[in-house]
Amino acid sequence: MSRVFNFSAGPAVLPVEVLEQAQSEMLDWRSSGMSVMEMSHRGKDFMEIAQQAEADLRELLAVPSNYKILFLQGGASTQFALMPMNFVKPGSKAGYIITGSWSQKAVKEAGKWCQAVVVADSGSPNYSEVPTQDDLDLGNDLNYVHYTPNETIDGVEFPYIPETGDIPLIADYSSSILSEPIPVEKYGMIYAGAQKNIGCAGLVLVIIREDLLNAKINKLPSIFDYSVLAAADSMYNTPSTYAWYIAGLVFQWLKKLGGLQAMAARNKRKADKLYKAIDDSDFYQNPVSPTCRSRMNVPFTLANPDLDGLFLSEAAQNQLLSLKGHRSVGGMRASIYNAMPEQGVNALIDFMQQFASRNS
Numbered sequence: 001m002s003r004v005f006n007f008s009a010g011p012a013v014l015p016v017e018v019l020e021q022a023q024s025e026m027l028d029w030r031s032s033g034m035s036v037m038e039m040s041h042r043g044k045d046f047m048e049i050a051q052q053a054e055a056d057l058r059e060l061l062a063v064p065s066n067y068k069i070l071f072l073q074g075g076a077s078t079q080f081a082l083m084p085m086n087f088v089k090p091g092s093k094a095g096y097i098i099t100g101s102w103s104q105k106a107v108k109e110a111g112k113w114c115q116a117v118v119v120a121d122s123g124s125p126n127y128s129e130v131p132t133q134d135d136l137d138l139g140n141d142l143n144y145v146h147y148t149p150n151e152t153i154d155g156v157e158f159p160y161i162p163e164t165g166d167i168p169l170i171a172d173y174s175s176s177i178l179s180e181p182i183p184v185e186k187y188g189m190i191y192a193g194a195q196k197n198i199g200c201a202g203l204v205l206v207i208i209r210e211d212l213l214n215a216k217i218n219k220l221p222s223i224f225d226y227s228v229l230a231a232a233d234s235m236y237n238t239p240s241t242y243a244w245y246i247a248g249l250v251f252q253w254l255k256k257l258g259g260l261q262a263m264a265a266r267n268k269r270k271a272d273k274l275y276k277a278i279d280d281s282d283f284y285q286n287p288v289s290p291t292c293r294s295r296m297n298v299p300f301t302l303a304n305p306d307l308d309g310l311f312l313s314e315a316a317q318n319q320l321l322s323l324k325g326h327r328s329v330g331g332m333r334a335s336i337y338n339a340m341p342e343q344g345v346n347a348l349i350d351f352m353q354q355f356a357s358r359n360s
C-alpha cells in the first residue's frame, strides 16, 4: 500500500484507521450480510449506526440538549440559502461578518432572499485580519449574525467568538469543526460540510437551537425547511447513509484519540511548527496577521513565484500532494486537518527547508 500525504483543502485526508475499518466492513457490516451502502435507512442496523454517530458527536462537542443535530445533504453551500429562507422574512435583515472568500459567498446568497447587511468587512481583496468585537455594527433588527470562524481559502481564523447579545449567532464551521472544543451554547446554529474534518463530501452537519427551529418564519417547501428535516430526524428523504456511517467512524476515532482537547493540542503543535518554519525563512511567506492564522489551512508563497511549478512537482515526487494554493490566492496552501498526521507536517517542513536551500 502506498499512501501519500494529502494536503488538499477538501475533499481531504481521512484517518487510515477509519478507511481500514470501512474496508473491512464493506461487504458485510457486522454479520448483516450487506454493505452499509445497501441497507434501508429505516432498518434496525442503519438506525443503530445513525444514532450512535449522533450520540458520539453530541458527546465530543458537548452539544446541549436543547439543540438538534441534523445530518443533511447539499454541503455547506446549501445552508447559505437555507439560513435566510428559514430565519428571515423577505425584505428583513440578516448580518454578515466578512473575513474571506466563503463569508463573501454566504452574504451574496443571502442577498438574493433578504437584506444581507455587512456588519464588518476585514478588507477585500486580501484578507489577512479579522475585525475586532468593537468593529461589529450590530444595530437595526438583524435576524441573525453569520460568520466564518475559519476561512479555508484565505487561511484566516477568528481567535475569539463574536458577542451578538440577543441576536442568534450562526457559524460556518466547515473547515475547523472538531479541531478543538466549541462552546455550542453560544450559537444559534453551527453548520459544517463534511469533506474537510468529518468525512465524505455532500454530507453537512447542522446543529441548531430548538427555538430557531420552531420559529417557522416562512412557509417553505419541506426539503428546505429545517423544522421538517429535524422533525423527521434527518430522514425526511433518504439521507446520505454511507457518508453518515463514515462520519460516525471518524467520531469514534476522535474519541479514541482523547476527544477535542487532545485534538486541539495536536493541531496547535502541527500549525505552530509549520508557521515557525515559514517565519524563520526568507524563502517562504504567510500574509496573515499572526493573531488570526488558521490552524487548519496554511497558505504560503515563495519569494520567487517562478519556482512554484518546480516546488509542486518536487513535492509530489516526495509524496506531498495537493499543495497548490486556491486559484484566487495563488502560491501554496497546506491543509492540515485533524486527519493529517504530525509526520506529514514534519515531512513537509523537511522538504520545504531542503527546497529552499537548494534554490536560494
Ligand SMILES: *Cc1c(COP(=O)(O)O)cnc(C)c1O
Pocket (backbone or CB within 6 Å): 010, 074, 075, 076, 077, 078, 102, 148, 150, 151, 152, 172, 173, 174, 175, 193, 194, 196, 202
Ligand atoms: C468548503 C467550504 C464551503 C463549501 O462547502 P460545500 O460542501 O462545497 O458546499 C463553505 N464554507 C467553508 C468555510 C468551506 O471551507
